[in-house]
Structures are given as C-alpha cells and as structure tokens.
Amino acid sequence: MSTTAVIxxxxxxxxxxxxxxxxxSECRPFGMRYAVxxxxxxxVPGDVVYDEEVQMLTRGGKIWADKGDPxxxxxxxxxxxxxxxxxxDFEQDSDKEA
Amino acid sequence: xxxxxxxxxxDPTADDVIRRLHDRDVPVFRVDPAxxxxxxxxxxxxxxxxxxxxxxxxxxxxxxSTVVGVWYRRPRRFEFPDGxxxxxxxxxxxxxxxxxxxxxxxxxxxLNHPAAIGRAEYKPHQLAEATSAGLNVPRTLVTxxxxxxxxxxxxxxxxxxxxxxxxxxxxDNTHFSIYTTPMPPxxxxxxxxxxxxxLFQKQIDKDYEVRVTVxxxxxxxxxxxxxxxxAQVDWRTDYQALTYSTPPxxxxxxxxxxxxxxxxxxxxxxxxxxxxxxxxWWFLEANPNGQYGWIQHATTHEIGxxxxxxxTKKETR
Numbered sequence: 001m002s003t004t005a006v007i008x009x010x011x012x013x014x015x016x017x018x019x020x021x022x023x024x025s026e027c028r029p030f031g032m033r034y035a036v037x038x039x040x041x042x043x044v045p046g047d048v049v050y051d052e053e054v055q056m057l058t059r060g061g062k063i064w065a066d067k068g069d070p071x072x073x074x075x076x077x078x079x080x081x082x083x084x085x086x087x088x089d090f091e092q093d094s095d096k097e098a
Numbered sequence: 099x100x101x102x103x104x105x106x107x108x109d110p111t112a113d114d115v116i117r118r119l120h121d122r123d124v125p126v127f128r129v130d131p132a133x134x135x136x137x138x139x140x141x142x143x144x145x146x147x148x149x150x151x152x153x154x155x156x157x158x159x160x161x162x163s164t165v166v167g168v169w170y171r172r173p174r175r176f177e178f179p180d181g182x183x184x185x186x187x188x189x190x191x192x193x194x195x196x197x198x199x200x201x202x203x204x205x206x207x208x209l210n211h212p213a214a215i216g217r218a219e220y221k222p223h224q225l226a227e228a229t230s231a232g233l234n235v236p237r238t239l240v241t242x243x244x245x246x247x248x249x250x251x252x253x254x255x256x257x258x259x260x261x262x263x264x265x266x267x268x269x270d271n272t273h274f275s276i277y278t279t280p281m282p283p284x285x286x287x288x289x290x291x292x293x294x295x296x297l298f299q300k301q302i303d304k305d306y307e308v309r310v311t312v313x314x315x316x317x318x319x320x321x322x323x324x325x326x327x328x329a330q331v332d333w334r335t336d337y338q339a340l341t342y343s344t345p346p347x348x349x350x351x352x353x354x355x356x357x358x359x360x361x362x363x364x365x366x367x368x369x370x371x372x373x374x375x376x377x378x379w380w381f382l383e384a385n386p387n388g389q390y391g392w393i394q395h396a397t398t399h400e401i402g403x404x405x406x407x408x409x410t411k412k413e414t415r
C-alpha cells in the first residue's frame with residue numbers, strides 16, 4: 001500500500017449533503033430519474049448526548065450502548081454526525097441486487 | 099497499547115466496540131477528524147524512521163507509539179474557522195489531509211486502511227476481483243452509449259439499473275437516494291444515458307439474499323428474507339419487511355470471500371450475495387465500510403467482538 005494512495009483518499013469522511021433548491025435540468029442523467037426519498041432509519045433519541053469522558057453516547061448520565069441493545073446496534077447513519085433533527089441518512093452501502 | 103477510532107460522535111456502532119474494548123481494559127482514543135485543527139492537536143516528529151508524537155484533545159492525549167489498531171468508521175472532513183476564505187480552506191484542507199492523514203497513515207493495524215477502502219469502493223474493480231476470486235457475478239455493463247446499452251439489455255433480458263456509488267443528492271429542498279431498479283425495455287436505450295456512466299446488471303431471480311460480514315478470519319453469513327415487493331428488489335427500501343437467518347456458507351463461496359477480501363486488501367467487508375432459485379450464489383457487491391450493527395442484533399453474530407479482536411492485534415495490512 002503506497003503512501004501516495006492513502007493521502008489521495010484520506011479522509012474519506014463525508015460532510016453533510018448540502019440541502020439544495022436545484023431543479024432538474026435538461027441534461028439530467030438517466031439514473032437520477034429513479035431517485036426516491038431515502039427510507040428513514042432508526043434514529044438516536046433526542047436526549048442522547050455524547051460524553052467526552054467516556055467517549056460514548058449517554059442518556060440520563062448512563063452509557064447508552066449496552067451491548068445487544070437493539071436500538072444501539074441498529075444503524076442510524078448520519079453523514080455529518082449531526083443529531084437526528086437533520087434529514088436522516090441511510091446506509092452508505094451502495095446497492096443491492098434485484 | 100491503545101486503539102484509535104476515527105468516527106463522528108453519533109456512531110452507536112462504535113460505542114458498542116468501545117465498550118467491548120473497555121471490558122478488555124484497552125485504552126481507546128476516539129476522535130473525529132472534523133475536530134482537526136480547531137479542537138484537536140497533532141504534534142509528531144520523524145524519529146529513526148518512525149513518526150512519534152501525540153494527538154490531543156482537551157480531555158485526552160494519544161501517544162502514537164502505543165497504537166496497535168486504527169478503526170476507520172465514520173470520520174467527517176476537517177473543519178476550519180468560519181472566517182477563512184475559499185482559498186484558505188482549500189489550502190488548509192489539503193495540508194491537513196497530507197499532514198494529519200499522512201502521519202496517521204503510518205500507524206499499524208488499520209481496519210480498514212482508507213486507501214483500501216477507497217480502491218475497493220469502485221464497483222467495476224470489486225466485480226472484476228470477485229470474478230477472479232472464483233465468485234459468480236451477474237452479467238454487468240457500464241456505459242453511456244444508449245444504442246449499445248439497448249442492444250446489451252435486449253440480449254440479457256431482465257435487467258436492473260444500479261448506481262455505481264452511494265447515489266445520494268439534494269434537490270428541491272429534499273434529499274434523495276437511488277436504489278436498485280428493474281429496467282423496463284422502454285428505458286434500455288434512453289438518450290439520457292449519455293450524460294454519465296450507468297451500470298446495468300442481469301436481474302437474478304433470487305430466493306433470498308445473504309449479507310456476509312468478514313472480520314479478518316471470521317466470516318458471518320446472515321440470510322435476508324423479504325416479505326414485500328419493494329424489499330425483494332432492494333432490501334434497503336423496506337427494512338420492516340425483512341427477516342433473518344444464519345445459512346451455511348458453501349465452501350466454494352467461503353473460499354471466494356476470503357480470496358476477494360485478500361485481493362481488495364481488506365480486513366473488514368460486508369458482502370452482499372443473492373441466492374437464486376436453483377441455490378446458486380451470486381456476488382453483488384462488497385461494502386468495505388458497511389454497517390453491521392443491525393445484522394449483529396438480528397443474528398447474534400458476535401461481529402463487534404471480532405472487531406475488538408482485530409483492533410487489538412497488530413496488523414500492518
């Protein structure tokens with residue numbers, strides 16, 4: 001693995017998708033016709049906060065990430081790490097088979 | 099010994115692994131690159147061929163020489179002061195990437211190395227490597243030529259369109275996503291295909307799908323069964339309609355999974371397969387940084403434990 005390669009891609013982390021007012025143009029790529037609003041995923045409860053001391057999310061002063069908790073192990077994915085008041089992200093996984 | 103986790107603060111999946119590392123008394127340093135340079139300091143010096151130094155937040159400090167594992171989860175981009183102009187941000191962004199990213203690049207034990215992630219995310223690359231690894235891959239076309247696309251689709255018959263990337267965007271104040279979509283013949287030669295690259299693939303008449311999560315030598319297959327038409331095409335469109343199982347992995351598929359992981363230089367991967375009505379397994383894609391939390395819960399696969407294992411052994415891949 002060359003050093004050049006990692007510098008070219010680091011970091012892959014994405015910022016939030018900007019909310020745009022754009023309208024479709026006459027040159028719209030074919031694939032964009034099939035766009036739909038993403039399915040809402042599980043969300044982090046609004047009173048969950050990040051605690052720098054434990055480096056985890058906490059709720060009511062207690063660590064929220066009990067192992068095996070279905071809410072925790074679900075996949076609320078936020079491109080920008082923001083709280084769930086912003087548009088919910090969905091999995092980055094690109095696609096599945098039909 | 100310490101584990102460095104690169105992710106944002108709202109990442110419960112990372113929390114799960116951090117707890118497991120705490121249970122093992124392994125020191126964890128969790129940081130989001132978005133905090134660099136405003137809330138995060140890097141100070142490193144080249145010393146006898148190695149970078150030594152520290153990464154520090156207000157609360158804690160990481161001695162780079164103690165790192166045995168780095169988990170590349172969901173980091174955000176660097177953030178700079180609001181007062182910077184565009185050129186200043188561009189300069190600072192590039193320098194941060196090469197400086198902060200460059201020093202971290204020298205650390206051992208990446209899961210996964212970001213360069214490997216970047217390369218593996220190119221679908222044409224992973225599909226070619228999957229074929230070389232002995233996995234079945236559906237007939238696939240990448241094109242922006244409408245006439246040739248129409249001919250190819252006509253030859254193949256049932257065809258789906260898939261975006262080559264995550265395919266999210268914002269328009270008219272709304273966020274959108276593009277999922278796998280069956281293509282009717284009316285779309286096969288559409289003139290709008292010429293505006294960018296498009297990926298078409300033969301549609302598999304699937305019985306069920308399998309998400310295979312790989313963590314080093316551990317392989318966790320999870321069957322995904324659908325109860326709705328939408329999820330039958332693309333299970334991400336209807337999570338509520340899914341049920342899960344733990345199917346046995348055919349030996350040939352297991353060998354292919356291991357070989358593909360090796361070829362893509364990955365230690366972690368979430369691979370998707372479709373199993374057709376005759377029982378044949380078809381490789382669809384590999385997500386080098388795919389989510390696994392909901393699979394872990396649905397199947398009781400100990401994926402988080404395997405990740406904690408992987409992060410605490412020194413690897414240089």
